[in-house]
Amino acid sequence: MTATLPQTAAAVALRDVRKAYGTRSAVVNALDGVTLEFGRGRFTAVMGPSGSGKSTLLHCAAGLDRPSSGEIELAGTALGKLSETQLTKLRRDRIGFVFQSFNLLPSLTAELNVALPLRLAGKRPQRREIRAVLESVGLADRARHRPAELSGGQQQRVAIARALVTRPAVLFADEPTGALDSTTGREVLVLLRRMVDSGGQTIIMVTHDPYVTSYADRVVFLADGRVAGELDDPTPRAVAERMAHLESSGGVW
Numbered sequence: 001m002t003a004t005l006p007q008t009a010a011a012v013a014l015r016d017v018r019k020a021y022g023t024r025s026a027v028v029n030a031l032d033g034v035t036l037e038f039g040r041g042r043f044t045a046v047m048g049p050s051g052s053g054k055s056t057l058l059h060c061a062a063g064l065d066r067p068s069s070g071e072i073e074l075a076g077t078a079l080g081k082l083s084e085t086q087l088t089k090l091r092r093d094r095i096g097f098v099f100q101s102f103n104l105l106p107s108l109t110a111e112l113n114v115a116l117p118l119r120l121a122g123k124r125p126q127r128r129e130i131r132a133v134l135e136s137v138g139l140a141d142r143a144r145h146r147p148a149e150l151s152g153g154q155q156q157r158v159a160i161a162r163a164l165v166t167r168p169a170v171l172f173a174d175e176p177t178g179a180l181d182s183t184t185g186r187e188v189l190v191l192l193r194r195m196v197d198s199g200g201q202t203i204i205m206v207t208h209d210p211y212v213t214s215y216a217d218r219v220v221f222l223a224d225g226r227v228a229g230e231l232d233d234p235t236p237r238a239v240a241e242r243m244a245h246l247e248s249s250g251g252v253w
C-alpha cells in the first residue's frame with residue numbers, strides 16, 4: 001500500500017527523519033529530526049559544513065538508503081511502506097541521480113549509456129528517443145563517443161541525459177560540478193537550470209559551493225544533521241555569509 005498525496009503537494013517531503021550510524025556506544029546522528037519539503041518544479045540546493053548530513057539526506061530522500069525513523073514521501077509515495085523490490089522499481093522509474101564522478105560505463109557509447117536505464121527497465125528504447133535526450137543536453141553530435149573520448153563537462157551532460165531519460169519525478173544531484181572546472185561547471189548548472197525552467201523538472205542538489213547555489217531557487221542549510229535555516233533566491237554572498245556563521249557557531253541558529 002502506498003499513500004497518495006494531492007497534486008499540489010511537495011515533490012519530496014521529510015517528516016522528523018533520523019538516521020543513526022554506529023553502535024549503541026558510538027552513535028552518529030547523521031540526520032537528527034529533519035522536517036523539510038522540496039517543491040515540485042523547483043531547484044533546491046542543500047548546503048552545510050562537512051559531515052552535516054547532506055549526502056545522508058540525499059540518499060534517504062532518493063530511497064538509496066532507509067532512515068532509522070521518520071517518514072519520507074516522494075511524488076506521493078511513502079517510501080517507508082515499500083518493500084525492497086518496490087523501492088528498487090521506484091528508484092528506477094521515478095528518480096534520476098547525478099554524481100560528482102559521472103559514473104558512466106566506460107565501454108558504452110554516450111547513447112548506450114543514456115539508453116541503459118530504459119533497457120534495465122525491460123524497455124526497447126528507440127534510437128530517435130535517445131538522440132532527442134542527448135540533443136536536449138547539447139550532445140547530439142557525440143552520441144557514438146565513449147566516455148574517454150568526451151570532456152568532463154560532456155561526460156556529466158551524458159550522465160544528466162541518462163538520469164532524465166526515464167522522465168523522473170525528481171533529479172537528485174550530489175556535487176554535480178565538484179569534478180569540473182568553473183567554466184564547465186557553469187555550463188552544467190545552466191543546463192540544470194534550463195531543465196527546471198523549461199521542463200518543469202524538480203531538482204535537489206547537494207553542494208559545498210556558494211556560487212553553485214545561486215543557480216537554485218532555494219537553499220536549505222544543514223548543520224549537525226538538523227535544518228539550520230534556508231534562503232530563497234540565494235546569492236553567493238548571502239550563502240557564504242550564512243556558511244561562515246554556521247561553521248563558526250558549529251550548530252543550528
Ligand SMILES: Nc1ncnc2c1ncn2[C@@H]1O[C@H](COP(=O)(O)OP(=O)(O)OP(=O)(O)O)[C@@H](O)[C@H]1O
Binds near residue numbers: 022029030050052057
Ligand atoms: N556509513 C556510515 N557509517 C558511519 N557513519 C557515517 C556513514 N555515513 C555517514 N556517516 C557519518 O554521518 C555524518 C554525516 O555524513 P554525510 O556524508 O551525510 O555528511 P556530508 O554533509 O555529506 O559531508 P561531506 O560534505 O563531507 O560530504 C558524518 O559524521 C559521517 O561521518
